[in-house]
Amino acid sequence: NSKVIQTPRYLVKGQGQKAKMRCIPEKGHPVVFWYQQNKNNEFKFLINFQNQEVLQQIDMTEKRFSAECPSNSPCSLEIQSSEAGDSALYLCASSGTGAERLFFGHGTKLSVL
Amino acid sequence: AQSVDQPDAHVTLSEGASLELRCSYSYSAAPYLFWYVQYPGQSLQFLLKYITGDTVVKGTKGFEAEFRKSNSSFNLKKSPAHWSDSAKYFCALEGPLNTEGADRLTFGKGTQLIIQP
Numbered sequence: 298n299s300k301v302i303q304t305p306r307y308l309v310k311g312q313g314q315k316a317k318m319r320c321i322p323e324k325g326h327p328v329v330f331w332y333q334q335n336k337n338n339e340f341k342f343l344i345n346f347q348n349q350e351v352l353q354q355i356d357m358t359e360k361r362f363s364a365e366c367p368s369n370s371p372c373s374l375e376i377q378s379s380e381a382g383d384s385a386l387y388l389c390a391s392s393g394t395g396a397e398r399l400f401f402g403h404g405t406k407l408s409v410l
Numbered sequence: 411a412q413s414v415d416q417p418d419a420h421v422t423l424s425e426g427a428s429l430e431l432r433c434s435y436s437y438s439a440a441p442y443l444f445w446y447v448q449y450p451g452q453s454l455q456f457l458l459k460y461i462t463g464d465t466v467v468k469g470t471k472g473f474e475a476e477f478r479k480s481n482s483s484f485n486l487k488k489s490p491a492h493w494s495d496s497a498k499y500f501c502a503l504e505g506p507l508n509t510e511g512a513d514r515l516t517f518g519k520g521t522q523l524i525i526q527p
Contacts, residue, residue, distance in 0.1 A: 301453070330514070338498070340517035353514060388454070398444070398456040399515065 300324075303389050303402035304371075310379045310409050318405040319371040322391030328352075329366050330399065331374050334386040343387075346372065347394070379409040412437040414503050416518035424526050428489035431521045433501030434482050442504040443484040444515065445475055449497045457499075460484060471495070493525045 302321040310316045322329045331343040344354040346366040354364075361380075366372040376383055386406050390399040413436045423429055435441055445457040458469025465477040475486045484501060502515040 332517075338500075338520045340500075340515075342514040342516075345514060390454075398459060399446075399454075400456075401446075401454040403453045 301389055301391055301400050301402035303387075303405050305405060306403060308405055308407045310407065312380060312409055313378050314409075315375060315377055316379045316383070316407055316409070317373060317375040318387055318407070319373050320389030320402055321371045322366075322389070323400050326391035326393060326400070328392045328394060328397075329372050330388075330390045330392075331364060331372075332388045332390065334388055334404070336385070340388075343374070376407075379407070381409050383407060384409045412441075412503055412516050414501050414516050414518040416499075416501055416521050418521050419519070420522045420524070422524045422526065423491055425493050426490045429487065429491040429495070429523065429525075431486040431499050431501075431523065433484045433486065433518060435484065435501075435503050436482065437503060443475075443477060444502040444504065445469065445473070445484075445486050446500045446502060447471075447497050448500065448520075454500065457486070491525045493527045496523055496525045498522050 300323045304319050308316055327348045330345045333341040333343055344364045345352045349366050349368055361377045364374045386404040388401055388404045390401045392399045415434045417432055443460045446454045447457050448454050457473050458467050458475055460467045460477045468474045473488045475484055477484050498520045500520045501518040504515050
């Protein structure tokens with residue numbers, strides 16, 4: 298069973314609505330990633346954090362997407378104004394530093410109607 | 411730009427056969443390579459990784475993979491296959507470490523493996 302906890306498992310939003318999902322990384326893991334997996338199984342990296350600080354993020358993330366990983370609170374990914382193309386599985390993963398394996402959560406499946 | 415190709419979207423085998431799932435990559439420097447598996451209804455799980463050294467790496471669940479620099483491949487193997495190996499398998503590449511921490515993974519599109527009893 299995954300020790301990376303993502304909530305909710307399913308999220309349904311209308312276009313233009315905010316969508317927010319949360320992730321509790323595995324204890325002791327300083328690095329957190331968010332990926333988007335579309336229906337064609339294509340993974341898109343969104344953003345990653347190390348010790349609450351953003352390491353890398355893609356341009357898309359900088360516009361409608363926002364994310365944070367505060368200390369002692371779940372990490373979160375929020376889409377300010379959902380679009381149909383945002384419908385996907387959003388995966389959170391955590392790891393140690395270095396070329397370490399990622400531990401993935403079950404994901405949040407977002408459907409934008 | 412780095413990329414990972416898994417040319418076989420679906421592979422079907424009989425139980426007891428040898429399986430080999432293909433993965434090729436494109437990257438200008440030394441890659442770190444991973445295989446992950448996704449069982450129905452479960453999260454992605456780590457199988458194995460190649461960083462450096464021995465080109466044949468062994469992982470969990472009896473899987474192994476061979477890194478071949480000559481043709482930029484990192485194929486996943488197991489013999490014999492079991493029906494419980496039926497799942498979706500993803501090959502992934504990570505660039506060399508930056509000084510700030512873990513770099514991002516680039517995933518292939520995956521291979522759906524079906525093992526028939």
